[in-house]
Amino acid sequence: MSRVGIPRSLFYYYYYPLWKSFFADLGAEILTSAPSNRHTVERGIELAVDETCFPIKVYLGHVAELCREELDYIFVPRLVSVEARSYICPKFMGLPDMVRALIKETPPLIDITVDLSCDEKCFQKDIIRVGRLFTRQARKIQLAYQHGCEELRLCRSLASQGFTMEEAIKMWEGEPMEAESETDLNIGVLGHGYSLYDERISMNLVKRLRAMNCKVLLPEHLGSEVVEAEAATVPKRVFWTLGRKMLGSALHMSQREDVDGIIYLACFGCGPDSLIGEIIERKVRDNKPFILLTVDEHSGEAGIITRLEAFCDMLRRRRNYRSESKLSPYGASLHSFENTV
C-alpha cells in the first residue's frame, strides 16, 4: 500500500476531506503532519525565504516534518483557481516549486495543478493522471473523486452548524465535538481559513473568544449565495476567491442586528490581506465595531489578548449603554465620584 503525506496546513483546512477520501478510495494510506507546534513553526521559518508570509513558512515546516516519515508521496497541489473567474493567492501557484527548492530530499511530490478558472477538462485529466499512480482503472479514479467531493460537502455542512473547519474535520473523522454554550456576545471573525484555524498562527483566536463568552460567526456559517450577493455590491469584482468570500461575509455581518462586532485576522506581509483588510475596514467601520489583528512569527500572545479583552469590554459596555440600563458604562456609576483625582 502506498503512503501519502498531507501537510496539515494551508488548504488542508478547506479541502482535506476531499483529498483524504480520494486517496483512501484508491487504496492509499494517509498520513498528516501534527497540528502546527513550535517545531513546525521554527523549522518553517528556518527553511523559508524571509519575505514569504507566515502561513507559507508554517506550511514548509509541515512538509519538512512529513519528510522524516517513510512516505511514497507528499501531496503538494499547485492551486491556481478553485472556481470560475477567480484565483487563489499567487503564492500557492509556486508551492511545489518552493518546496522543491527549499527542502532537499522530499519524497516524490504529487503536484497536481488545480485551475478551474476557465474549464474543468485539464483538471479532470490531471486527476486521472494522479489516480494512475495508484490504480489503472479510470472509472475507479472518477468515482473516488466524486466521493471526495461528497465528503467535502458533508464536512462543510458540519462546519456550517457553528464550528470551525478544523473542528468540522475532526467531527468528520468521528471525534465528538461539543456545541457552543450560551454566550452574550456574537462576533464575526474573518481571515484566511489557514491562518484562522491554525491554532499556532491565529494564537487560538476562535477558542479564546469562546472562552471570553463570545459566539463566533465565521464565513463558513453563512450561505454562499448571501456572501456572493453581498460581495457583488462593490464596484470592482474581487477576483481572489478567499478575499471575496471574506468581503461578502463582512458586508453581510455588518448589516446583521445580532452581530456585535467584527474581527479581521491578517497576516503581516500578506498582499491580499493588506488590500482586503483595508476595504473591509472602510466598509464595515461605520456600521459595526471592528478591529484588525495582525499576526506574524514575532507576535506575542499578550498583545492579542489585550486587544481581544478590550474589544469585548467595549462591545459589552456599548450594549449596556444602548439598552439604557442604570449601570454606568463601567459597572457602577462613575459619576458618583467627585471629580477630584
Add this chain to the structure above:
Amino acid sequence: MNLYLGVDIGSVSSNFILLDQNGRLYRKLYLRTLGNPVKALKDGYASISDGLDKQHGKIRAVGSTGSGRHLAAVLLGADVVKNEITAHAVAASHLFPGAKTIIEIGGQDSKIIILRNNIVHDFAMNTVCAAGTGSFLDQQSARLNIPIQEFGDYAVKSGHPVRIAGRCGVFAESDMIHKQQMGFPVEDIIMGLCEALVRNYLNNVGKGKKIEEPVVFQGGVAANRGLAKAFEKILGLKINVPAHYEVMGAIGAAILAREQMELSHSPTRFRGDNFVLEGNFTSNSHECSGCPNLCEVVCIKRDNEVLAYWGDRCKKWESSIKQPRDRLKVV
C-alpha cells in the same frame, strides 16, 4: 479611611496609586520596572503602603492593569484585572467626563482610544513601530546628552522646529544627526523630533480615527510639554494633560476595583501586608515536554508554595494548583 489600590505594571514602568473613597488621589508612585516586575511589585507595594496603619488607612480593594496585570493579581490578590485600554479609558472619562479622544503614549507602546458617551467606541494600539513611543525619546535624549526631564523645556523654547523624518525610528535618528551636523539649534531639533513623533503616531496608531475634542493626552510621555504642543499644532485642537498623566492606568484600575467592591459586596481578594511583604516571590519558566507544543510555562512561587502557572496551552499546569486561578479570573 478606605483606600483603593491601583497598579499598572508595564514593561518600562510600574505605577501604584491609592485612591480614597471619594476618588481623590491619596498617594502615587512611579517606578522603573527594570525587567524585574516581581521586584518592582514588591518594592512598589512596600513604599505605597508604608505607614498606612498609623494613618488608619485600609486597602479595601485592588485593581491591576498593564502587561504584568496577572502577575500583580497573583502577588497582591486583585479584585479586578483589566486590560490597559479599558483602564485608561475609565480614568480619562472619570477626570474629563465627555472626553472624546485619548492619546496614550507610554514607554514601549502607544494607543488611541475614541470615546463616545464616556464609553470606548474604538481603539488601536501600535503594532510594529517604536518611533512613536517613549523609548525612542529616551534614546534620543541620551544621544543629545540632555536629560529626558528637560526635553520638554527645550522643545517649547524652539522658534522654528526643524522638519525631521518620522516614518521610522532609524530614519528619524539619522536625519536628526544630519540636522545636528548642519548646525541647527538643539531646541529646534528637539521640537522637530516631537513633531516627527506626533506625525508618526497619527499615521500609525491614529490611522483612520476621527480625533475630536476634548482630547486627553496621558501616559509617561505626556511629561514632555513639547509633545503636547506638537499635538496642538498638528491637530489644531486643545490638548488636556491630566495632573497625574503618568499613572492614569493605575487610577483606572483603582476606580474599577472600587466599583467592583460596591457591586459585588464580597470580601476583597487582597492578600494583605504579610503575604506581600514577608514572602519571597520567584518566577521561573521551563519548557513543558508534555506534547509537541513545548509551551514555555511560567511558574510563580511564594517561598515554596506555587501561586500560579501560565503559558500552558492545555492548562494542565494551571489546573494542577489546588487553589484554582479562577479566583483571579479576568473580569
